[in-house]
Amino acid sequence: MTGFLRACAVAALAVATAGFVTPAEPALPPRLADGFGLTVVSQPAWVDDGRRTFAFTVRTAAVPAYGVLPGQVQGEHVVMVTLPTGYDSTTRYRVQYTLHGAGDYPDAARNKEIIEHATAGVPLITVMPNGSGRGWYTNWADGTENWETFHLDQLVPFIDANLSTVATREGRVISGHSMGGFGAFHYAEDRPDLFSYVGSFSGGLDLLYWGQRIAVVTTEVSPLHGIPPVSPTAIFGPPGPAWRAQSPAQHVGSLRGMGVAMYVGNGGSLVGDPVQGVVEYWARQTALTTARNLDAAGIPYYFADYGDGSGWAPGCDGKHNDTECLRADMDHFVKLVMGNGP
Structure with a gap:
């Protein structure tokens, strides 16, 4: 009887599993071909077992050297890409370019977590390129680092050529935090043909505001933002017309017809971390100036001016x-x- 029951159990298991195929491991990340001024130094590799986000490394003559942070390799640029769940090459996806802040890394674990959380279940590719600790997402006045050329003239067409994207203005959006918020608005204003939506997360948007000028110069001369430090006039030149020419708050007219969003707090309590409180207060002043100029130009926008944050999100x-x-x-x-938003 025991043998008979065992045989029945084996037969039942065979019926239950008939036609069942063990799911294959997720595919390797896409392989990338050189082009548009970029040379691939290391092919994409998944950053973890989640297999949604990969990083790769390129070189470019536009920024052949820059002030490196610990762990960065001189002249090499890491780019992090988060794919939609179930990404396949037969579907075209919109792309978000999102720009990190000063002193940050494009492939930092926090950046990955924030991006993956926001895009879970969303058919959107997100690309975060290296902007160095102090690149400020512009072609430098001293001619040594051309970040705008790297990102807009090289990386954008490179991504379109290597991934399954909607390679049109309607298929691209851009956002950024802090220095990256400046970069997102600056890039959108310089190249409104490339982007349909722009977002700033606590971005420093007004180069005419004294607090923002302090922030820029601090990143230039501080070794915490890259070794070696640079001259306080390296990026935008001496204070004056050149700073105004690249100040997003003063050139909002280029955003007409584009979706615009700004997010900023007021710094909250200065107890605990007064520096981060003051820097956010400065960022808010630049956002308020940008909002006034958008109003004057008759350009609609979304503005989350969330104060001490208590009503914006837990924590x-x-x-x-x-x-x-x-x-x-x-x-x-x-x-x-x-x-899907208001």
């Missing part, structure tokens, strides 16, 4: 580099650009 304290604030900013922005 958000309204400071400049708070993870919970940034997670809520990105979550909301992705909903906006995908047509």
Whole structure:
């Protein structure tokens, strides 16, 4: 009897599993071909077992050297890409370019977590390129580092050629945090033909504001933002017309017809981290100036001016580099650009 029951159990298992195929491991990340001025130094590799986000490395003559942070290799640029779940080459996806802040890394674990959280279940590719600790997403006045050329003239067509994208203005959006918020607005204003939506998360948008000028110069001369430090006039030149020419707050007219969003706190309590509180207060002043100029130009926009953060997201304290604030900013922005927000 025992043998008979055992045989029945084996037969039942065979019937239950008939036709069942063990799911294959997720595919390797796409292989990339050189082009558009970029040379691939290392092919994409998944950053973890989740297999949604990969990083790769390129070189470019546009920025052959820059002030490196610990762990960075001189002249090499890491780019992090987060794919939609179930990405396949037969489907075309919109692309979000998102720009990191000063002193940050494009492939930092926090950046990956924030992006993956916001884009879970969303058919959107997100690309975060290296901007160095102090690149400021512009072609430098001293001619040594041309970040705008790297990102807009080289990386954008490179991504379109190597991934399954919607390679049109309507298929691209751009966002960024802090220095990256400046970069997102600056790039969108310089190249409105490339982007349909722009978002700033605590971005420093007004180069005419004294607090923002202090922030820029601090990144130039501080070794914490890259070795070696550079001259305080290396990026934008001496204070004057050149700073105004690249100040996003003063050139909002180029954003007409584009979706525009800004997110910022007021710095909250200065207890605990007064520096991050003050820097966020400065960022808010630049956002208020940008909002006034958008109003004057008759350009609609979304503005989350969330004060101390208590009403914006659990754990958000309204400071400049708070993870919970940034997670809520990105979550909301992705909903906006995908047509699911207010």
